[in-house]
Each structure stands twice: as C-alpha cells, then as structure tokens.
Amino acid sequence: MTRPHLIAKLILAAIGIRLFMWFISIASSPFIRLETRYPHEFLSMSFIITFAESLVLLAASMIFLFRSDGLMRMIVGPDADRCPKIDVCWVIASFRIMFCLSGLLMIYSCIMSLFYYIPTIFKGPILPYTTLQGQEALLSPKLLAGGFKSIVDCVIAIYLIFGAPHYIRWQLRKMLVKESNQISGVGKHE
C-alpha cells in the first residue's frame, strides 16, 4: 500500500463510520416517533421510507468500510502505484489515529444522550412531553429505542477509541494476502 492509497482508505473508512452512525440514528427514529399523535397513515408511510433509507445507508456504510478497494483506486488513480510502498506499522498507526479521533468526537454526543435517557428511567417526568415513570417509562418504545440507540453509540465510540483492533487486523490480512498473491502472480508470469 502506498501513501495516497492509505490516505484514500482512511477517508473512506471515516465516511463509512459516519454513515453507519447515521444508519443507527435513522433506523431508531420511527420507534421514537411511535408515541406521537401523528395519524396512522403518516406513521406507516414514515416506517416504509425510514426502512428504505436505513437499508441504503447500511449498504453504503458497508461498502465504504469493507469493500472500498475499487473506490480507493478510482480516487487515487493509476499514478499512485508508482509511489514507494509504506511500512505496515504506518498503516496500523494511521488507522488507529483516525479511529481514536472518530471515537473521541462521537463519545461527546453519546454521553449527552445517555444523560438525557438515564435520569428519565429512574425519575420519570424529566423527559419533555412525557409523564411516564418507573416501569412504564422503561417499557415505553420511545425510551427503549432512544436508550438502546445511545448504548449502541457508546459501545461503538469506545470500540473506536480502543483502535478497532479487529477491523485493522482484517484490513491488514486482506492487504497482505493481496500483495502476496500479486508477487506470486508476477513470479509465475516470469
């Protein structure tokens, strides 16, 4: 992997993370809207549109995170292959720095939303427009969806701050297997 390839890959992975967080937020939104007084037709339509939107976002985030080689080559162009190859440790370090920054920026909003939902479950009428308390509040779809979303966001943010080791390992493994295949292919050709 050359330096332009690495930069392109990092940018694509960062966009992938953003899209995935967006997917979580869109996918949980219909459940949050359930307790509102909108007409039934509006809610069903909103469910269908949100479902389609979340599928598109999920597919896009998976492409950006796991199948971004084609996009990466398209961005950097053929000239990037002539650049000198970089050490694998730089790849690990760059990915970890990018993930750490993404995690740190995400953790702020996660803590904000956790502080919004946790007191509601224990105290009741802190959440605007809700008079539910205790068990009722716990089982309300709005709170369940909102609370679940903030917990998932928090787990992802912490995983990113830890440097997403499994993702980096998978990415390196893919890169090395590809490079060794290329070398053996050239060897056979010669």
Added chain:
Amino acid sequence: MNKNELNVIARIVLVGVGLYVVIQTFLTILPSIAVLPFAKDSGQPGYMIFIILGIYVIISAATVYFLFRCANSISAKIIGNEQVDDAQVSWLSVAFRLICVSAGVLFLYWSVPSLVSSVFMYMIYKNQQYAYVMYPRPDIARDIIMLALGIYFAFGAPGFVRWQVKRTLKQCSKFEEQKASWC
C-alpha cells in the same frame, strides 16, 4: 517526518479547529437572532437569551484567539522537546497528542456555554414550582463531566496518549509475529 513538518501539521489542525468553532458559532447565533423579538413571550426572562448568546460569543472569541494567535506556542508544546530515539514513537505520540488537544478544545467549546446556561437556568427557576426546574440537574452533572474531560484532553491527556502509543506499538509487534502465518 522532521520537527518543522510536524509543527506545520499541528498548526494546520489547530487553525482548522478554530475555523470550525467560528462557523459553528455563526450557525448557533444566526437562528437565535431571528427569535430575539419573541424572547419575552417564551416564558423566560428577556435577558436570558442575551446571556446565552453572550456566553457563546465570548467562548468562541477566546477559543479563536487562543488557537490563531497562540498556534505557534501550542504546537511547540504538542511536539515537545524530548529526544526520542525512535522517530516513529515520536511521530505517534505527537499525532495522538494533537488529536487529544483538538478534541479537548471542542469538548470545552461545547460544554462551557451549556454549563453556564444550565447554572443560570437553575438559579432563575430553583424557587419556582415548574417541572422545568427538573432539567438543569442532569444537565449540570453532564456538563461538569464533559468539562473535566475537555480540560484533561486540552492539556494533552498524557496518560491516554501513553496508553494509545503503547497499544499501537504492541499491535505492530504482534502483527510482525502473525505476518508469516497470514501470507
């Protein structure tokens, strides 16, 4: 990567954070100006909106002054003077410190106006029997936590940076061991 290059990168990142703060402040203030004539109908004291807007302006002006005018001295502090034999270790710790300082400045920018306005709200409404009085309590706790985190990160988060560098180097050495089995 030599010290000059690291210095330039650190300055670019810090000025980038400063520009983000300016844009974010404009985006926060402009919609609020539109509702200023209706402030007295909102049930809150009329001066409240001016206090919140004032806090935003002061905090963002201080952040921008700090990041634009003192960028040289901050970047010098981020890069540090310690002589590390391994260039990669030095580069890694500078990169992690830089993202910690940037995240810390943003945490402070987000939490300080929120904390000050929560404290004002609490002081104004504490003697009134509104359900509204309930809001500031979790807000204040949350903002204090974010403020503490912001201060820690803005000062370079030394423990966090050491831990990240250690983990990264460990992952690199582990990878070198696994490399043969993967290929």
